[in-house]
Amino acid sequence: AQSVTQLDSHVSVSEGTPVLLRCNYSSSYSPSLFWYVQHPNKGLQLLLKYTSAATLVKGINGFEAELNTSETSFHLTKPSAHMSDAAEYFCVVEGNFNKFYFGSGTKLNVKP
């Protein structure tokens, strides 16, 4: 069975400093993994996806994530936070039969 754990419900960083949002997954096979971002009162937007190619995946807005199969992690990073990055971020693993398993979300706060 597939599951996702986002280790931090809230992360606060200063503008211009690095961002790290942590995600661990559980899967009985090599899964597809995704990160989504949700700005207030908006739908979810795909940031990036891992699909069995390179383990380092680059996404939009300068975000990237690296798959670590030994630690079953797929952490999201960005070298320098911008105020517009303040949002909620969801880590997602794909299961069977068109099902997706969502983490509980991490709210990123960016301080000026």
Added chain:
Amino acid sequence: ETGVTQTPRHLVMGMTNKKSLKCEQHLGHNAMYWYKQSAKKPLELMFVYSLEERVENNSVPSRFSPECPNSSHLFLHLHTLQPEDSALYLCASSQGTSARGRNEQYFGPGTRLTVT
């Protein structure tokens, strides 16, 4: 703009009303989803349709009734809701294929539902 639209964007309804939420996707996808997003709760999958057939119903109360007349449209019919049903209802679509790397979901902007 993700190619998934939802109407209405906001809805206020009384507990005895009947209303419907509409979702339309312009991506040629074969799978469509309804999710409920409540404050301080994880995203809850409600229904999954693949090729217009319901493949998942996550123990959703019968006061929520989905309808998928074709692969581009998905409805959620609402009847005698409770205040705790107030939430953001999100629609999504995906390719609906087992081919890896092609099955990411695209979300609509959501309908903010308030039950009074």
